[in-house]
Amino acid sequence: MITISNVKKLFKTKSGSLxxxxxxxxxxxxxxxxxxxxxxxxxxxxxIRMLNGLESPTSGTVDVNGKLVSNxxxxxxxxxxxxxxxxFQHFNLLWSRTVRENISFPLEIAGVGKKDRxxxxxxxxxxxxxxxRGDAYPSQLSGGQKQRVGIARALANEPEVLLCDEATSALDxxxxxxxxxxxxxxxxxxGLTIVLITHEMHVIxxxxxxxxxxxxxxxxxxxxxxxVFKQPKEAITKRFVQQVTEPEETxxxxxxxxxxxxxxxxxxxxxVGESAExxxxxxxxxxxxxxxxxxxxxxxxxxxxxxxxxxxxVNGPVNExxxxxxxxxxxxxxxxxxxxx
Amino acid sequence: MIEQLFPNVEWPTMWExxxxxxxxxxxxxxxxxxxxxxxxxxxxxxSKNNIWENRAVYTVxxxxxxxxxxxPFIILIVLLIPxxxxxxxxxxxxxAALPALIIGAAPFYARMVEIALREIxxxxxxxxxxxxxxxxxxxxxxxIRESLPALVSGITVTAIALVGYTxxxxxxxxxxxxxxxxLEGFQRSRDxxxxxxxxxxxxxxxIIQFLGDFFTRKLDKR
Numbered sequence: 001m002i003t004i005s006n007v008k009k010l011f012k013t014k015s016g017s018l019x020x021x022x023x024x025x026x027x028x029x030x031x032x033x034x035x036x037x038x039x040x041x042x043x044x045x046x047x048i049r050m051l052n053g054l055e056s057p058t059s060g061t062v063d064v065n066g067k068l069v070s071n072x073x074x075x076x077x078x079x080x081x082x083x084x085x086x087x088f089q090h091f092n093l094l095w096s097r098t099v100r101e102n103i104s105f106p107l108e109i110a111g112v113g114k115k116d117r118x119x120x121x122x123x124x125x126x127x128x129x130x131x132x133r134g135d136a137y138p139s140q141l142s143g144g145q146k147q148r149v150g151i152a153r154a155l156a157n158e159p160e161v162l163l164c165d166e167a168t169s170a171l172d173x174x175x176x177x178x179x180x181x182x183x184x185x186x187x188x189x190x191g192l193t194i195v196l197i198t199h200e201m202h203v204i205x206x207x208x209x210x211x212x213x214x215x216x217x218x219x220x221x222x223x224x225x226x227x228v229f230k231q232p233k234e235a236i237t238k239r240f241v242q243q244v245t246e247p248e249e250t251x252x253x254x255x256x257x258x259x260x261x262x263x264x265x266x267x268x269x270x271x272v273g274e275s276a277e278x279x280x281x282x283x284x285x286x287x288x289x290x291x292x293x294x295x296x297x298x299x300x301x302x303x304x305x306x307x308x309x310x311x312x313x314v315n316g317p318v319n320e321x322x323x324x325x326x327x328x329x330x331x332x333x334x335x336x337x338x339x340x341x
Numbered sequence: 342m343i344e345q346l347f348p349n350v351e352w353p354t355m356w357e358x359x360x361x362x363x364x365x366x367x368x369x370x371x372x373x374x375x376x377x378x379x380x381x382x383x384x385x386x387x388s389k390n391n392i393w394e395n396r397a398v399y400t401v402x403x404x405x406x407x408x409x410x411x412x413p414f415i416i417l418i419v420l421l422i423p424x425x426x427x428x429x430x431x432x433x434x435x436x437a438a439l440p441a442l443i444i445g446a447a448p449f450y451a452r453m454v455e456i457a458l459r460e461i462x463x464x465x466x467x468x469x470x471x472x473x474x475x476x477x478x479x480x481x482x483x484x485i486r487e488s489l490p491a492l493v494s495g496i497t498v499t500a501i502a503l504v505g506y507t508x509x510x511x512x513x514x515x516x517x518x519x520x521x522x523x524l525e526g527f528q529r530s531r532d533x534x535x536x537x538x539x540x541x542x543x544x545x546x547x548i549i550q551f552l553g554d555f556f557t558r559k560l561d562k563r
Contacts, residue, residue, distance in 0.1 A: 108478075
């Protein structure tokens with residue numbers, strides 16, 4: 001669906017040139033929800049803007065559904081953009097237009113007649129759950145409702161691809177989840193390919209099938225979301241995964257406990273997919289003469305399965321503890337003995 | 342009562358002068374709006390990081406605007422006498438004041454337009470581009486529409502300044518209330534004529550301000 005080949009983007013600045021995107025190659029499949037995660041300045045924003053020609057690469061090519069977006073210009077590019085929609089962090093609605101008129105705008109651009117426009121707008125308002133708010137102005141809407149208008153507007157011309165530029169970063173956690181659910185629903189119902197950029201691993205976990213991690217303009221890690229959660233390779237990926245699995249307060253609590261524990265060991269277990277649903281702890285307690293104390297645990301759902309982490313404290317004879325660790329290893333569970341020496 | 346307060350005022354002459362002032366104001370505001378809007382759009386679109394970014398065009402336009410905005414109006418009228426004569430074959434009457442009024446006010450309004458357009462969120466323009474909008478669509482449906490309240494309040498301020506300019510233009514023979522107040526009132530020491538002309542000018546200004554505020558409020562949906 002989308003092929004990004006050897007793409008590079010240089011920006012000329014006063015102090016020389018800046019490489020925003022450096023030799024990126026990506027293949028995004030049809031119907032996929034593909035996430036790009038990175039901190040600000042990693043180049044993800046520039047990358048997503050090359051998918052609809054708002055930026056053009058210094059070298060390399062971008063192909064979206066058979067159209068070479070990186071090379072076409074003028075009318076041809078404008079035509080292509082009608083099928084590659086975008087939603088934005090700050091919604092970017094026209095405040096002088098009502099909800100209806102905002103959603104109608106891309107249809108006006110595409111030259112759709114008044115009657116068809118009205119009908120399509122009605123469908124879209126229904127689809128994004130804004131029935132009854134059609135005549136409101138954006139200033140009368142909440143952030144979540146504004147983003148719903150943004151989504152309806154983006155879907156107006158029945159696009160093949162939806163680009164999401166930090167679409168939930170300005171929203172509170174509940175609203176973020178509601179908008180993400182709407183995106184998943186649209187993806188399933190219409191088979192729409194979605195490319196999103198974010199700095200929140202929560203967003204990736206919740207809706208993406210695959211993820212690319214960007215750092216300094218390069219894609220440093222790429223894979224299925226669950227795989228990346230299970231075995232993050234790069235340091236930056238590990239940090240992003242920890243955003244979801246180990247909130248800051250947990251880390252502090254565990255550090256404190258490890259320091260206080262005189263005997264036994266603190267172990268972090270990670271469960272992925274099927275193993276997340278097995279009674280590993282029950283088996284552990286039944287098989288070994290150990291005291292097992294659960295310190296903290298969490299299970300997160302991703303689009304390809306569950307992912308969980310559990311911190312336990314095991315105490316008993318040194319030999320038993322060692323055998324228990326071996327048992328856990330054999331149970332297809334990620335095991336990490338924590339120590340802060 | 343009115344006869345006693347304004348013994349020297351010849352009302353038919355006063356109404357004719359009022360008509361001339363309104364005529365000069367309306368025509369010059371209309372042309373100022375169009376020319377100022379075009380110049381303002383040109384300034385905005387050719388400025389840095391914009392759709393038609395062009396340093397040469399921006400700089401030249403900017404210099405022209407600044408020069409005409411800086412010349413005191415009374416001097417501008419005198420400087421434009423040859424131009425007016427070439428254009429209209431006369432330098433007397435209400436029409437003869439129009440070139441100076443428009444050339445004096447349009448650059449002033451152009452700057453206001455430029456500022457109003459800069460206030461528009463860049464993201465909204467980007468959104469329109471991402472939908473495949475043409476530049477002409479962006480100008481008419483995004484730039485002008487989104488900045489309309491500011492454009493209207495700007496033209497209100499400019500129109501009031503233009504009423505003042507017409508009074509000044511009156512001094513050199515363009516007619517209108519300024520002319521009447523100067524010739525019939527000041528030079529012949531008939532203070533009541535000057536006062537009557539002043540009151541009518543104030544009423545015109547108040548009406549313009551009221552209309553401007555009304556439409557600005559009505560258009561502003563932020």
